[in-house]
Amino acid sequence: MQYSPHLNYLIDAFREQRPIRAGSLIITIYGDAIAPRGGTVWLGSLIHLLEPLGLSQRLVRTSVFRLSKESWLLPEQIGRRSYYSLTASGRRRFEKAFKRVYVPVYPDWDGTWCLAVLSQLSAEQRRTVREELEWMGFGALAPTVLAHPRCDRSEVMATLQELDALDHTLLFETKRQDPLASKALRQQACECWNLQQLSDSYRNFLNRFRPVWQELKDKSQLDPQECFIARTLMIHEYRKVLLRDPLLPEELLPVDWEGRSARQLCRNLYRLIYAAAEQHLSQILETAEGPLPEPSPAFYKRFGGLN
Template sequence: MSSSIHLNALINQFRSQRPIRAGSLIISVFGDAIVPRGGKVWLGSLINVLEPLGLNQRLVRTSVFRLSKEENWLAAEQLGRRAYYSLTNQGRRRFDQAFKRIYVPAVQEWDGSWSLAVLSQVPAEIRQQVRDELQWMGFGAFGPTLMAAPHCDMLEVRNTLQELDALDSTILFETREGTQYSSKALRAQSRECWNLDQINDSYRSFLDRFRPVWQEMSNQKQLDPQECFIARTLLIHEYRKVLLRDPQLPAELLPSDWGGTAARQLCHNLYNLVCKASEQYISRSMETADGPLPPPSPSFYKRFGGLSDQ
């Protein structure tokens, strides 16, 4: 166990989950720690670094098998008796969509324009799948067949619809800049269709759990590399779970007590605090077929608007 009281509490909370969603945690580790350092890792390394979080060898092996054979997240390469894993092309696309939202410094400014998707002509057998993908990308349901987003990458939307064979049957609009984009009715509509109250509660729970860890670790004279890796992994894993339900609406559409801003700042602060020591732990604990993982790519240090060299 960790010498940190509050970090131990986080570890125990994670271990007590039933079921323990090992696959989701493994994807968090891949996206946060392995992708910036070449993207491939020996399975034995994963087993070793995840053991302190309550994931035994059998659970990790089973979860990695499912991620590769059933969910198409991971691809395996067998060299002798060792298996090495990396993200598939589909897994990389999912990673890019999800993780780039985590590390951006802030939500971009909004000019009041909207992107609209009308699904009335989408075949009924794939309509729900299209709705789910658009919601993943930040769209909200303004009606049974009308989806809307205050800002999005329309090229990404079109590519996603093309992959679903729904581009030709989806009607896409983009509105011009607006001046009444923060009206009372629009704020109320946003609160309802994106379930902002529930997301806000999740942000406040995240703050209550991770603030004590930040306070405790920021007062330590010397940080333990393994503890830093564990704190960083749980931080990103738990933040990701909330963030991927957050449409990241402009401030003009959010409740006045929105906890997402404070959660992002806390995540940045704690991540920056533990980053250097956690990278030391990754270097000595994770392997490829050629030895330790390569150093992080330069883009890694741009996360959250820039990581300090402590």
């Protein structure tokens, strides 16, 4: 099938990646498309869904098998067919990974900071805790001191508990203060979180998907398969950038922060094509009971509302 010119370019670019990280793309599809519709599909229909993106049957089977070994997916054999569902831990990990993608706005910052001091941890445990906290959006003020201007303290404590590091990590919360950031604080934020590199990633995202938006918004009729591919590639790329974004308050960001435009583009394109993409999912994917169930009510709350 011939798609819009720039979408064809993105498909070709994805196919030419070496190695093709099929497992990561399957995670995107489960989180974006399958989880809201029951979370279970027949493997054969998933293989069919991924064919236009250049993923071979063997590659999909191998990738799904690895995801099951990593406790993301749970296999079930019914007759000669294999069905893969999200595990309970997999669903929690999906929700944690994807909840920031679809939120419409972020809460205002009140000027408080959460500080985590890791000096009482062993060197090996400190590396593990630091990596996890940085994934959650913390930045390093010093080798053993991490900071976050807007985090869920209970989530941080639960993470430290899971890593068996809670009793050896010092957590402090500063007093509420004027959230207007000084020049020095903004400069410090740029260094701690490498905002220039992140801004470059957002700019690359905009350069790749803005032409897709221009192509599709002017069409009188949207093709379901084309919309599914555009939505999948967009969310896949946006998720990869967003998971490196600490989502700092506006007060700490540069005036020309590209993340704002990237989020607006993602929201606008998603709202334009989601319905047609859902038609394609309904046509291709199957469960043991037959067609996919309808999306959950929470699905329609993405990006501030899809209806």
